[in-house]
Amino acid sequence: MDLEEFLAMRLSLIRGYKVFKVYDANNPTRELEEIAILSMSPSPLDVEMFFEKKPRGDVVLSEISPPMGPSAPLRRISIASSKPLERIVEKVYGDRDLRASEAIAILYRGGIDVHRISRILSIGAIGRKRKLVPTRWAITAVDKIVSDALLKRVKEYKLLDRVLLFRRYVDRNFFISIMIPHTWAFEWGEAWYPGTTWNMWGFEPWVEVDYEGYHGRRDYPGIGGCYYASRLATLEALSHMRRQAAVITWREIYEGFNLPVGVWYVRENMRAMYRSKPEEFSDLGEALKKVRAIMRTPINMFLARSGVYALLSSKRLSSYIGG
Numbered sequence: 001m002d003l004e005e006f007l008a009m010r011l012s013l014i015r016g017y018k019v020f021k022v023y024d025a026n027n028p029t030r031e032l033e034e035i036a037i038l039s040m041s042p043s044p045l046d047v048e049m050f051f052e053k054k055p056r057g058d059v060v061l062s063e064i065s066p067p068m069g070p071s072a073p074l075r076r077i078s079i080a081s082s083k084p085l086e087r088i089v090e091k092v093y094g095d096r097d098l099r100a101s102e103a104i105a106i107l108y109r110g111g112i113d114v115h116r117i118s119r120i121l122s123i124g125a126i127g128r129k130r131k132l133v134p135t136r137w138a139i140t141a142v143d144k145i146v147s148d149a150l151l152k153r154v155k156e157y158k159l160l161d162r163v164l165l166f167r168r169y170v171d172r173n174f175f176i177s178i179m180i181p182h183t184w185a186f187e188w189g190e191a192w193y194p195g196t197t198w199n200m201w202g203f204e205p206w207v208e209v210d211y212e213g214y215h216g217r218r219d220y221p222g223i224g225g226c227y228y229a230s231r232l233a234t235l236e237a238l239s240h241m242r243r244q245a246a247v248i249t250w251r252e253i254y255e256g257f258n259l260p261v262g263v264w265y266v267r268e269n270m271r272a273m274y275r276s277k278p279e280e281f282s283d284l285g286e287a288l289k290k291v292r293a294i295m296r297t298p299i300n301m302f303l304a305r306s307g308v309y310a311l312l313s314s315k316r317l318s319s320y321i322g323g
Contacts, residue, residue, distance in 0.1 A: 003171045007067055007259065011059050015071040016049040022131045025124025032123075034077050039123040040089055042116075046080035061260050088112065092126050100127030104145045114232065115264060118142040136225065139263060143228035150235040151216075155184055157238070160245040163281040165290060168273035172257040175249070175273050176291060177234065180284050180312060182246035186234065187211030187308045188227045189248075191297040195255040205252075205297050211307030225263040226251075233270035248308050252297055284312060 020032055028036065038045060055072040085093070088110035092103040103126035107117050122138035124130045133141070164179040189209035192199040199206040210221035221227040230249050238245060251266070281287040292299040303309050 003259075003261070007261075010067040011069040013069045014049075014055050015068050016051060016074040016077060017071055018074040018077075020132060023129075025130040025132050028124075031074070031077055034079055036123045036125050037079060037082060039119040040085055040093065040116075040125055041083060042086060042089075043083055045082055048078045048080055050075040050077075067259075067261060086110070086112070089120070093120075096128060098126070098128070101145050103127065104142055105149050108146050108149070114142050114146055114267070117146075140225040140228050143225070143232045143263075143267070147228060147232040147235045148216075150232070150239050151184065154235055154238045154244050155214075157242050157244045159183070160241070160243045163284055163287045164245075164278040165281065165287050166273050166276060166278045167294065168269060168276065170269055170272075172254040173269065174252040174254070174295065175269055176251075176295070177270070177273065178248040178284070178287050178291065179238075179245040179278075180247070180287075180308075182312060183214050184244055185211070185213050185246040185308045185311055186231055187248055187306060188221070188223060188230045189250040189302050189305065190223065190226070191250070191252045191301065193252070193254050193296075196253045196257050197260050200258065205301065207297065207301045207305060209250075209302065209305040209307070213307075213311065226266045229263040229267035230270050233267055233274060236271065237274035246308055246312060248306065250295075250302055252295060254296070 018031060018035075020029075024032055025036075038047065051072040052075050053072055055070040057070050059070070060068040088107060089112065092098055092106055095103070098106075100121060104117055104121065107120070107126075108114065112120075118135075118138045118141075120126055121142060122133045122135055124132045160179055160181045162181065164177075166175075166177040166179075168175045187209055188211075189207065191205040191207045192202075193205050194200075194202045208223050210217075210223040210227050230251075234247050234249060238247075249270070279287075279290065281290070288299065288303075
């Protein structure tokens with residue numbers, strides 16, 4: 001779907017809100033239970049909302065969550081029709097002895113997508129001591145917990161036997177991924193061009209990269225939640241291939257893309273990219289020559305910040321790149 005069409009649809013929806021305390025999830029009110037049912041539902045439900053006042057026209061555009069339209073405080077909410085939850089969702093919802101991380105792993109293995117799992121976590125529907133979790137934390141927590149579980153499996157697989165280059169262009173965004181035969185290492189890099197969300201008044205691309213080696217990282221990446229969204233999509237792809245690799249993932253964001261639309265945008269486009277057929281190369285140097293030809297950003301702006309390239313680089317590889 002075209003991004004403008006998507007935004008028009010999202011921003012036409014009216015949103016109701018109500019304030020709860022974090023630990024209200026342990027003993028939820030009827031309203032909170034209704035909202036939990038909405039969050040856990042496998043498909044949209046018919047809902048009646050009664051507002052305290054007329055919804056305002058303010059919209060929410062955030063790097064964290066999907067765009068949201070006019071809103072107003074709720075007086076009460078009523079689900080007009082409901083649909084049964086999957087047995088696996090009912091199980092983790094009813095199991096008070098199950099840790100939230102264990103519930104997340106069970107839901108993912110049971111085929112529940114991470115977007116929905118993050119809603120279930122956010123509304124406080126899983127875990128021993130249940131609590132409401134801010135959207136930003138819930139999304140990143142689910143991406144990290146699921147990708148950590150996938151990584152344990154991927155580390156048991158044989159190394160990839162060739163260098164693979166994936167790419168995807170979509171609506172002023174260009175994504176690439178280079179998979180290299182090597183034990184696990186990963187990086188996510190972004191180049192924001194002038195006139196974009198995080199480089200509105202600049203004069204040249206602003207480049208940032210975060211990475212991890214075989215044993216992961218202990219701190220939160222400065223580049224934000226997109227790191228874990230990309231990491232999850234990458235580990236899903238490697239798990240499907242039953243192979244292990246070091247992976248370089250970069251994104252260019254071009255002029256005019258100036259609406260923050262959430263980390264889901266990265267995750268879903270990376271997933272779509274990995275469903276495409278990759279180009280194959282005999283070594284990393286040849287792959288980087290191709291990347292240099294297809295990206296607008298001078299490749300050395302990425303390589304100078306690339307932790308994975310520093311890990312893998314050698315004099316022989318450098319000779320392929322040039323200036």
